Amino acid sequence: MDWRRFGFIFLVIAVLFGVVVAIGSKADSPVLIITSMLATTIAVATPLTLGALSGIFCERAGVVNIGIEGMMLGAAFFGWLAAIYMNTIFGFAPLPSLLIGVLFAMLSGGLFALLHAVLSVTYKVDQIIGGTVINILAVGVTGFLNRQLFFEKGSIFGGQVPHAPGVLPRIQIPFLADIPVAGRIFDQQPITIAAILLVIIAHYVLFYTPWGLRTRAVGEHPRAADTVGINVAFMRYANVVIGGMLAGLGGAYFTLESVPSFEPLMTNGRGFISLAAMIFGNWSPFGAWAASLVFGTAQALQINLQFYRPLIPDQWAFLQNSYIVGLAPYILTMLILTGIIGKTTPPAADGVPYEK
Amino acid sequence: MLKKLYLVLALVMVAALLLPACAPAAPDCASADVFCVGLVTDVGKIDDKSFNQSTWEGVQQAKEEGVADQVQYIETTDAKDYDKNIATFADANYDVIVTVGFALGEASNAAAAKYPEVDFIGVDQFVEWPFDDDASNDLANFAGLNFPEDNAGFLVGALAAMMSESGKIGSVCGTDAVPPVWRFGEGYRAGAAYIDPAVEVTVVYHSDVGFDKTFTDPEWGAATANSMIDKGVDVIFGAGGKTGNGAVTAAAQRGVYAIGVDTDQYLTLPEAAPRLLSSAMKLLTPGTFDLIKLSKEGSFPSGNYYGSAGYAPFHDLENEVPAEVKTKMEEINAGLLDGSITTGVPPVKPE
């Protein structure tokens, strides 16, 4: 991804931060505001980063995956369910229950992804339709099970949702978290930290390992890859499942890290925005992460503007309207897609089923 | 093989057309000695651990104590279905229909006019018609169950101001377009000011999303609470269904004081229990039960019926609350009840 685009992204983030500092500095110090915004941004960008990584693995191998939303939602539900079962029925302590929950979330993501792979690679179903099917299936299954398992027939209302074992604990990174004020940035939860590490790992795997090379070959020139002896179908299956597990980790963020409860449709479009982040970032891990941070900043902006609402000067009254502020990321994405800010180049064989 | 398949298909289709006639029978509420109570929720969820749940518990209590013979609920999934869902109970000859939530007000009043033999209990539905001089629009079969939420908010606001060490307290609420939520939030602000006007109170309302989301967005609640805590807030009052719950659990996780809403959330939110200072309660369960009982006894009070409000016990934090604070709380509570202290909060948000 070129420097022009990175530059643009950081410019946008800086502007958004600047707005909040300008307004809030009457009440709090700029350092505090920037720290708080940054801490929030990094946290809320987590599902987007993981979703984007998921998309990258799938698409670099040539499979379009718009089912990330459904995979995340399913993972959020099943991971949460597993944590509750471990805690209430098997009597595990909260932390192990949560960790097992994360494992199940990733497993769930992987299974949904396997379905997508079967549909796309073996049955050669149109991949966008396949992704849509995953989304609709996830919504239906999680909604149904959520209702059915916790409100049994008979005493329809009687069943209470058993209590979830809380959320994953915060980890304070040694040294860095002790910095006065700014240390708050380094006080994050495990999945958030894992997401950042995975960006680095994904970049390394995709561009510096044989596996990554084969993956990209399968996504750019499957026929050539086939001739050289690479098993196209296997690579596609494997990468889609890896993508599914990453999406699953993203889903775990919602119910095991952010809040200890499940809401139907709680992913709220984050899966689709991850796709936008992936495209924004030109199918590269660092690019996608940067793009996720833009979206995260926009969310942090909305939260902080509501907090500083009374301080917004009249000329900028439109900022009080979080609808308008909330539009920024979407318009930005569309702008990026037009190619004004550098070309976007998807993998050449992306979305095309491979016929031997 | 395929011929057989088609035969089966044909039979299934014919059966499907005939079968609606033999659908399972609904329970017989039309008879005078079967007293049926139905509950219709808003689009928020029934398991929100506060509002809808407490009302339902009042209905269930009616069944347990033998006041009602049959009780059932319908969860509304789409605001378009309010009329349809109410009608489902009314057409099945239910005796009392409880509609939960302010957004159902219009549909409930319309239904009350249409089905005069059914008694309607509208939770959080304030009606204006007792106050106009026009008796023709009064509905004898409608009672709006309302609560002085601002008093409850006032109480916990005072508590928060007294217990805060940083001098900054906050509240994360649902949309202020819903009057009870507005009253909770502004009552909180007024209560803090009553104790010490220098305390910084930040009340954030989730007015930027629709009614379908404003009470079911715990993630936003948690993120907002975290953001507040970053700025030094050390007591957080969550008032708005699951959105508020998100804020309360996040506050507890960060180790600051949390205050719940509607019922004693110490019991319903155990993950927040260790830091749950109190809850601003509106006593929905007894209020609902009382009205159902009055309906059964034939003395249903039409118009606005007022339930009571209060604050929940300190539970685990009993020893952290100084004695002077406890005394002051009792003093304020008494003052609100006998009218010597008023909150000054307008009933709805001014335009």
Add this chain to the structure above:
Amino acid sequence: MPEIDTKQAPQSGLSGIIKEAINSPLLVPLLAILTAMVVGGVIIAMVGGNPFAAYLGLAQGAFGSFKALSETAVWASPYIFAGLAVALAFKGGLFNIGAEGQLALGAVTSAWVGYALPDMLGITLPPILHISLTIGAGILAGALWAAIPGALKAYTGGHEVINTIMMNYIALNMVSFLLNGPMKDRTPGNVIARTPEIAESARIPIIFEGLRVHWGFVLALFIAFLAWWLLWKTTVGFEIRTVGMNPDAAKYAGINVKRTIVLTMALSGLLAGMAGAIEVTGLNYRHELGFSIGYGFDAIAIALLGKTHPLGVVLAAILFAGMRNGGTRMQFLTQIPVDIISVIQALILLFVAADAIIRYIYRIKVEEERVTLTRGWGG
């Protein structure tokens, strides 16, 4: 639409009818529905319910009385329009996920014309005129909203899937803003985010006294017919379908591909906007925040189930409407959560999309031409 390769001449008699039925395009969707309901029944049984009682309750709620039929028709109207919108886009090789946003804008624009116009002009309008203007405003809004991603795709190559999804969020934000602000119903005592009621003159009349079904449903059927006629009996329709099947061939045949893409999206948005407009003028008489959530995805399922053919879409829409409507009754009678309907609908979609699964189960060997509906991001 997939071509069926049947080399037999039509045969007479019952076996002939059955052979025709086997090869008819209705077969796979019907079997998909049947299989999904069987799987759904198994799930219901697994959680302790009685599938037969559940489906009985569902059928009763969907078709068991005049009131039920009326309610099903009420749900079906927006489904037909939205389904046609997505189906038409598919025919043109485009995936319109933006039906949700186009519908919302169509609704809010119609509502505005419905309640604001008489006051602005200071006169009462004759219903025919007012209703036409109201619906017209809605379809225009929808068409414009879809034309934007259409133009972006045609002239910059930006893929319509992401762009329409973004447009959805923008539209929903805009509608939130309008309904909480300039267009909010200011009658004293109201705090809900909704428009004022539209004038009497802007309302579509109901068909039968006492039932909610209105002439918009009939209009929906008529528009479905028009869509069929457009696609198969006009030049424009031919161009759309050709671009959908093979844009390169279309270009060599002299068709202006870029213009066709924009036109296809605009028409698709027009239909989605009509869905919103009809809901406002025929059913709700206003637009409220939270109405019309979810029609966008249902429309995709309906379009695919109906094999992107207008007649199929109508049938699929009625089926989905029946399931949605009957679900509440099913829950009321049998306490089975209404969400099972979503699961069944998802399964139907799964089986329709991966029709090879159905073929394998039922040993159907008809070879169908594979139509690639979309081609990844490269476009």
